[in-house]
Amino acid sequence: MSNPNAITPDVVPAAPSDFIRDIVAAHVAENKYPRIHTRFPPEPNGYLHIGHAKSICLNFGIAREFGGICNLRMDDTNPTKEDIEYVESIQADVNWLISAWADDQLGLKLKGKTPEIVTVNGQPDFYLPAVVGQPAKSTTGSGSAPAPAMEPFYASDYFDQLYAYAVELIKRGKAYVCDLTPEETDEYRRHGKASPFRDRSPAENLDWFIRMKNGEFSDGSRVVRAKITVDSPNIWLRDPLIYRIKHADHHHTGATWRIYPMYDFAHCLSDYIEGITHSICTLEFEVHRPLYDWILEALGLPRPLPHQYEFARLSLGYTVMSKRKLMQLVDEKLVTGWDDPRMPTISGIRRRGVTPEALRKFAYHIGITKYNGITDVSVLEHAIRDDLNQRSLRRLAVLQPVKVIITNYPAGQVEELDATNNPEDPHAGKRKVPFARELFIERDDFAEVPPPKFFRLKPGGEVRLKYAYIIKCEEVIKDSSGHVVELHCTADLESKTGGATSARKVKGTIHWVSAAHSVDAEVRLYDRLFTVAEPDADGDFKQHLNPNSLEVITAKCEPALKDALPEARYQFERLAYFSLDPDSRPGRLVFNRTITLKDTWSKEVKKG
Ligand code: ATP
Ligand code: MG
Numbered sequence: 001m002s003n004p005n006a007i008t009p010d011v012v013p014a015a016p017s018d019f020i021r022d023i024v025a026a027h028v029a030e031n032k033y034p035r036i037h038t039r040f041p042p043e044p045n046g047y048l049h050i051g052h053a054k055s056i057c058l059n060f061g062i063a064r065e066f067g068g069i070c071n072l073r074m075d076d077t078n079p080t081k082e083d084i085e086y087v088e089s090i091q092a093d094v095n096w097l098i099s100a101w102a103d104d105q106l107g108l109k110l111k112g113k114t115p116e117i118v119t120v121n122g123q124p125d126f127y128l129p130a131v132v133g134q135p136a137k138s139t140t141g142s143g144s145a146p147a148p149a150m151e152p153f154y155a156s157d158y159f160d161q162l163y164a165y166a167v168e169l170i171k172r173g174k175a176y177v178c179d180l181t182p183e184e185t186d187e188y189r190r191h192g193k194a195s196p197f198r199d200r201s202p203a204e205n206l207d208w209f210i211r212m213k214n215g216e217f218s219d220g221s222r223v224v225r226a227k228i229t230v231d232s233p234n235i236w237l238r239d240p241l242i243y244r245i246k247h248a249d250h251h252h253t254g255a256t257w258r259i260y261p262m263y264d265f266a267h268c269l270s271d272y273i274e275g276i277t278h279s280i281c282t283l284e285f286e287v288h289r290p291l292y293d294w295i296l297e298a299l300g301l302p303r304p305l306p307h308q309y310e311f312a313r314l315s316l317g318y319t320v321m322s323k324r325k326l327m328q329l330v331d332e333k334l335v336t337g338w339d340d341p342r343m344p345t346i347s348g349i350r351r352r353g354v355t356p357e358a359l360r361k362f363a364y365h366i367g368i369t370k371y372n373g374i375t376d377v378s379v380l381e382h383a384i385r386d387d388l389n390q391r392s393l394r395r396l397a398v399l400q401p402v403k404v405i406i407t408n409y410p411a412g413q414v415e416e417l418d419a420t421n422n423p424e425d426p427h428a429g430k431r432k433v434p435f436a437r438e439l440f441i442e443r444d445d446f447a448e449v450p451p452p453k454f455f456r457l458k459p460g461g462e463v464r465l466k467y468a469y470i471i472k473c474e475e476v477i478k479d480s481s482g483h484v485v486e487l488h489c490t491a492d493l494e495s496k497t498g499g500a501t502s503a504r505k506v507k508g509t510i511h512w513v514s515a516a517h518s519v520d521a522e523v524r525l526y527d528r529l530f531t532v533a534e535p536d537a538d539g540d541f542k543q544h545l546n547p548n549s550l551e552v553i554t555a556k557c558e559p560a561l562k563d564a565l566p567e568a569r570y571q572f573e574r575l576a577y578f579s580l581d582p583d584s585r586p587g588r589l590v591f592n593r594t595i596t597l598k599d600t601w602s603k604e605v606k607k608g
C-alpha cells in the first residue's frame with residue numbers, strides 16, 4: 001500500500017509507555033490476537049467528566065498506537081437511571097475528544113504492527129478502523145468538513161444474546177433462580193450462607209426464568225444468581241446476581257424487556273461479543289475480575305477470551321468527579337448545567353475553551369499507573385496554557401477600563417497600527433488596530449501612589465502603549481468622591497513602535513483600546529469551583545463551593561473581536577486566554593475566560 005503520509009520509522013515517538021501498553025506491545029509481538037481491540041464503556045446515566053477523558057485517551061490511544069480498534073459502547077443495562085440525553089452527550093463528547101487525532105498520528109512512531117490506514121481523499125482516516133462493525137455517519141480525514149461521527153455500540157443490543165447465555169448457564173447447572181428478598185440475599189451473602197433455592201433443578205430454574213422474562217413477577221421478587229461459591233473471601237464470588245426483574249422501559253429497547261442483566265454479567269459478555277481483547281477499567285473493578293473470567297469460562301466459549309486490566313482512576317484537586325455529585329450540582333442549580341464552564345465535565349471543559357489537543361496532552365502526561373492519588377490541578381492547567389499559548393490569536397481588550405485622553409493628539413485623527421496576531425506562529429500575520437485621542441487602559445495599570453517596582457503608569461511617569469506610543473501621565477481627574485475617572489496624558493509622537501525613532505525604551509508596556517472604536521463584550525471570569533483541594537474529604541462537598549467562582553463584567557475590546565469565531569482561541573494580551581461562548585449572538589459578544597496567563601493560585605499558596 002503506498003500512502004503519501006506513510007509513517008517513517010525515524011519519527012520521534014509521541015505515545016507514552018506504561019504497564020498496560022507494555023502488555024499490549026508484548027501481545028502484539030507474540031501475535032496473540034489477530035488485532036488489538038479495546039472499548040470505552042460508559043453508562044449513559046450522566047455526562048462524561050475529565051476522568052472519563054483519561055479512559056477514552058487510554059482506550060482509543062492504544063487502538064490508535066497499535067493499529068487496532070476501539071469501540072464506544074453504551075453500558076446501558078439499568079433503564080431507570082439512563083437517558084437518551086446522556087447517550088447523545090457521551091457520543092458528542094467522545095467525538096470531540098478524539099476528533100482530528102489523525103493529525104498528530106503522523107508524528108507518531110507506531111509500536112508493533114503497521115496499522116491499517118484507511119484513506120479518504122488521500123488523507124488518512126483513523127476513525128474508520130476505530131468503528132469497524134458500525135457504520136459511521138460521515139467520513140472525512142481533514143479540511144473543514146464536519147468531524148466524522150462515531151456511532152456507539154449498545155450493550156442493550158445484546159439483550160437477546162445475554163438472555164441466551166443466561167439460559168445456557170442455567171442448563172449447565174451454573175445458575176439458579178433465587179426467591180430470597182434483596183435484604184435476605186445481602187444477609188446470606190454477608191454470612192457466607194447458601195440460599196435455600198441453590199439446588200433447584202435446571203428444568204425448574206429455566207421455567208422460573210422464562211416466567212420472569214414474561215413479566216409474571218414483581219420487581220425484586222426473584223433474581224437469577226450464578227452458582228459459584230457461598231463463602232469465598234471475595235464477596236463478588238458469593239453467588240452474585242446476574243439477572244433481575246425491572247418493569248421499566250428502556251431508552252434503547254423500549255418495552256421489550258422486563259428483566260435486565262446485571263453489570264458484571266453483561267460486561268464480560270459484551271466484551272466477548274464485540275471481540276474485545278483488552279478490557280481496560282479502573283482499579284475498583286479488580287475484585288470483579290475473577291467473576292468476569294468465571295462467566296466466560298463457565299459458558300465454555302471459544303477462545304480467545306477478552307481479559308480485564310485495571311488502572312488508577314483520575315482524581316483531580318479542587319473538584320469532585322463522581323457523576324452522582326455532579327448531578328447534584330446540576331439539579332440543585334449550583335451551576336448552570338452539565339456544560340457549565342466550571343464543571344469538570346468534558347462538555348464544561350469544552351465550553352470553557354479548552355481544546356481536545358490540550359486534554360489529550362494532559363491525559364498522556366499524567367500517565368497510567370496502579371496507584372490511586374490526587375493529580376494536582378496545576379498539571380491540567382499547564383497543559384491548557386501550553387496549548388493555548390501556541391494557538392491563540394492575540395487581541396487587545398480592557399476588562400476594568402479607565403479613560404485616557406492624549407491631550408497632544410488631534411481629536412478626530414485615527415491611525416491604523418500594526419499588531420502581531422500570534423508571536424508563536426509566523427503564519428498568523430498581523431492586523432490593524434485603531435489609535436485615537438481617547439483610549440481605555442486597565443484601571444490596575446495606573447497607580448496614584450505606586451508600590452516599589454511599579455513600571456506601569458503613575459503621575460508624571462511614562463509607559464509604552466503596546467504597538468503605539470510612549471505616554472506620560474500629566475494629570476489625574478477625579479470625581480467628587482475621589483475616584484479616578486480620567487487620566488490626561490501626552491504622547492511622545494516620535495516614539496511610535498516600528499517607527500524611525502522608536503528605539504527609546506521605557507520599563508513598562510501596557511495594553512489599551514481606542515474608546516470610540518471599542519466594542520463591548522460580556523466577559524465571564526471563572527475561577528475554581530471549590531476552595532479546597534479535596535472537597536470530598538469531609539462528607540459535605542457543597543460547603544466548599546467557591547462563592548467567587550464566576551464574575552461577570554463588561555469589557556472594552558478592540559474592533560477585530562467583533563468577528564471572533566467560536567472555534568478560535570484568543571489571548572487578551574497581558575490578561576488571560578478567552579473563547580467565545582455559545583450564548584453569543586450577532587451584536588452580543590460573550591467570552592469565557594478559559595484560564596489566566598499565570599498560575600495565580602500556586603503563588604497565593606506560596607505566600608500562605
Ligand atoms: P463515576 O464513578 O465517576 O460516577 P462511573 O465509573 O460510574 O463514573 P462509567 O460510565 O461506569 O462511570 O465509566 C465508564 C468508564 O470510565 C469505566 O471504564 C470507568 O472505569 C472509567 N472511568 C470512570 N471514572 C474514571 C476516572 N475518574 N478516571 C479514569 N477512568 C474512569
Ligand atoms: Mg461505574
